[in-house]
Amino acid sequence: MTDYKSQVWRVNVRDQSLKQEAIPDTWKRLGGRGLLARILLDEVDATCDPLGSGNKLIFAPGLLVGHMLSSTDRISVGGKSPLTGGIKEANAGGRTGLHMTHMGIFALIIEDMPRADGYWILHLSLNGAKWEKADDPSLFSGQSLVGLGVYATAPKLIERYGDKVAIAMIGPGGEMRLKAAGIQNLDKDRIPSRIAARGGLGAVMGSKGLKAIVFDNAGGQKPPIADPELFKLAQKDYTKAVLEHPQSITYRDYGTAAIAPMCQSFAALTVKNFSRGTFEKAENIGGDALREFTLKRGKPSDPSHACMAGCTIKCSNVFGGEDGKVIVSPLEYETIGLMGVNLEIDSLDSIGRLNWQVNDLGLDSIEIGGALGVAAEAGLMQWGDEAGAMRLIDEIRNGTELGRTLGNGAVSVGKAYNIERVPAVKGQSMSGYEPRSIKGTGVTYATTPQGADHTCGLTIRAKINHLDPNTQKDASLNAQLNMAGYDSLGACIFAGFGYASTPDAVIKRLLKARYGWDDLPDNILQALGKETIKMEREFNKRAGFTAKDDRLPKWMTKEAIPENGAVFDVSEEVLDHIFDGIE
Numbered sequence: 001m002t003d004y005k006s007q008v009w010r011v012n013v014r015d016q017s018l019k020q021e022a023i024p025d026t027w028k029r030l031g032g033r034g035l036l037a038r039i040l041l042d043e044v045d046a047t048c049d050p051l052g053s054g055n056k057l058i059f060a061p062g063l064l065v066g067h068m069l070s071s072t073d074r075i076s077v078g079g080k081s082p083l084t085g086g087i088k089e090a091n092a093g094g095r096t097g098l099h100m101t102h103m104g105i106f107a108l109i110i111e112d113m114p115r116a117d118g119y120w121i122l123h124l125s126l127n128g129a130k131w132e133k134a135d136d137p138s139l140f141s142g143q144s145l146v147g148l149g150v151y152a153t154a155p156k157l158i159e160r161y162g163d164k165v166a167i168a169m170i171g172p173g174g175e176m177r178l179k180a181a182g183i184q185n186l187d188k189d190r191i192p193s194r195i196a197a198r199g200g201l202g203a204v205m206g207s208k209g210l211k212a213i214v215f216d217n218a219g220g221q222k223p224p225i226a227d228p229e230l231f232k233l234a235q236k237d238y239t240k241a242v243l244e245h246p247q248s249i250t251y252r253d254y255g256t257a258a259i260a261p262m263c264q265s266f267a268a269l270t271v272k273n274f275s276r277g278t279f280e281k282a283e284n285i286g287g288d289a290l291r292e293f294t295l296k297r298g299k300p301s302d303p304s305h306a307c308m309a310g311c312t313i314k315c316s317n318v319f320g321g322e323d324g325k326v327i328v329s330p331l332e333y334e335t336i337g338l339m340g341v342n343l344e345i346d347s348l349d350s351i352g353r354l355n356w357q358v359n360d361l362g363l364d365s366i367e368i369g370g371a372l373g374v375a376a377e378a379g380l381m382q383w384g385d386e387a388g389a390m391r392l393i394d395e396i397r398n399g400t401e402l403g404r405t406l407g408n409g410a411v412s413v414g415k416a417y418n419i420e421r422v423p424a425v426k427g428q429s430m431s432g433y434e435p436r437s438i439k440g441t442g443v444t445y446a447t448t449p450q451g452a453d454h455t456c457g458l459t460i461r462a463k464i465n466h467l468d469p470n471t472q473k474d475a476s477l478n479a480q481l482n483m484a485g486y487d488s489l490g491a492c493i494f495a496g497f498g499y500a501s502t503p504d505a506v507i508k509r510l511l512k513a514r515y516g517w518d519d520l521p522d523n524i525l526q527a528l529g530k531e532t533i534k535m536e537r538e539f540n541k542r543a544g545f546t547a548k549d550d551r552l553p554k555w556m557t558k559e560a561i562p563e564n565g566a567v568f569d570v571s572e573e574v575l576d577h578i579f580d581g582i583e
């Protein structure tokens with residue numbers, strides 16, 4: 001075994017070169033989302049064309065990735081977003097983060113533009129980079145991978161490169177440069193189900209001429225730990241806390257769909273393109289229904305599935321049909337929210353089938369759900385109509401003009417059909433939480449540099465009156481800083497329950513043990529969050545964003561949720577000054 005070397009791997013897609021570089025001092029204490037922001041500020045002109053040679057696609061594992069700490073091996077992917085025009089980080093579980101750290105890849109930076117059209121497979125290993133043509137049928141059992149969905153692509157890649165590798169790939173959506181395209185990653189069972197979904201990074205990968213990146217960690221090793229004893233103790237404390245936390249148990253048993261009844265109770269479901277907050281068929285689509293189906297239907301269903309090795313929460317699932325075949329894996333609340341209740345579709349089977357198609361195209365199910373909601377408002381499909389939604393998804397697959405409009409997201413559909421009621425901020429569709437009923441989450445949607453995104457700071461669990469416009473600022477700020485911190489560590493949103501309830505500053509102990517850093521503040525999580533958001537705001541400022549972009553759509557400030565009469569009435573003063581203390 002050789003010495004572990006952590007380096008920046010820089011790939012140029014024009015001359016197909018790989019350089020392995022020393023890590024700049026100012027990057028050394030950053031990881032995941034924070035590291036992406038630093039690299040983008042240092043190396044990318046914020047006014048560049050997101051699909052041009054000036055943009056870079058960056059993969060950055062979080063600071064604690066590499067040790068199978070429960071739910072803490074996530075990969076952050078970033079670049080300038082074609083969807084929002086601002087900074088973008090999208091993270092995913094699966095194998096990619098773990099493999100990269102074992103290969104000593106501190107960050108993978110992909111730059112420039114290919115010399116000619118066409119798609120490549122970039123194979124990275126300790127021996128360097130190897131490039132193979134994605135459309136060469138002789139490499140992939142007689143089939144070109146170009147135009148192929150991710151579910152058919154993954155087995156071909158595994159057949160060629162072995163079943164030990166991690167793979168990040170795009171589907172036809174990324175090849176078509178659609179703004180809702182994400183990057184699919186293999187999960188621990190080698191299914192391409194963990195998507196870095198948001199903001200169109202799949203289109204950026206497509207613009208770099210890459211169908212897939214294969215990470216072959218043969219000969220690699222775990223990153224070194226400065227103080228193994230301290231790490232072991234901190235890991236033990238954290239694992240105990242995460243295992244015992246009631247929310248871990250809830251998510252293990254019911255998946256993310258467990259949140260649906262809570263949203264219903266707050267009138268915070270996103271029904272019929274965000275026109276109501278409660279759904280009369282809510283019991284058909286919640287965690288109870290999902291669990292009952294998966295248990296009753298038996299194999300291959302699995303209500304508690306881990307997306308990455310070492311995850312003890314296992315919020316994921318395999319959703320199988322009556323016929324014993326997998327419909328989709330996983331079926332998540334956000335998809336249920338946007339492709340289900342948002343379209344008034346109340347069958348988990350229907351939502352699962354739509355979800356499979358969108359996954360196969362390598363698209364973000366939140367953005368496509370948002371786009372379909374606006375399309376239904378425009379009369380392009382009927383509410384509650386699975387066949388109508390499927391027909392529109394087929395338009396995307398066939399690359400028609402309508403399909404491109406849909407695949408470019410909710411705002412694109414609103415513009416094309418002159419629809420005002422588009423639930424989006426900074427060009428990105430909101431996720432499954434109605435911001436007029438959970439106003440703190442509305443503050444997050446409005447002010448996060450990432451565009452509307454619940455994973456940037458959901459406030460539904462804050463012990464506040466969610467309808468009071470005067471008590472949302474601190475809840476949103478706190479959640480936003482925490483989430484930017486967790487995204488920089490490589491921790492899953494649900495690992496946060498365990499980290500937050502472990503005594504004695506466990507994150508500080510883990511970082512100290514891993515890296516030997518002994519000058520960290522107690523609240524290192526929020527310190528990381530502050531630094532990250534500050535850099536992200538700077539990037540967006542350079543890209544031309546102003547305070548006017550930190551707003552929910554106007555119609556949400558006028559149109560009330562029928563159940564509680566709520567409009568979004570948090571003042572612009574609050575929105576404009578939420579980050580004052582960190583800048």
Ligand code: SF4
Nearest residue numbers: 071307311313315492
């Ligand atoms: S809690 Fe869920 S999303 Fe998070 S790492 Fe585990 S399986 Fe993946």
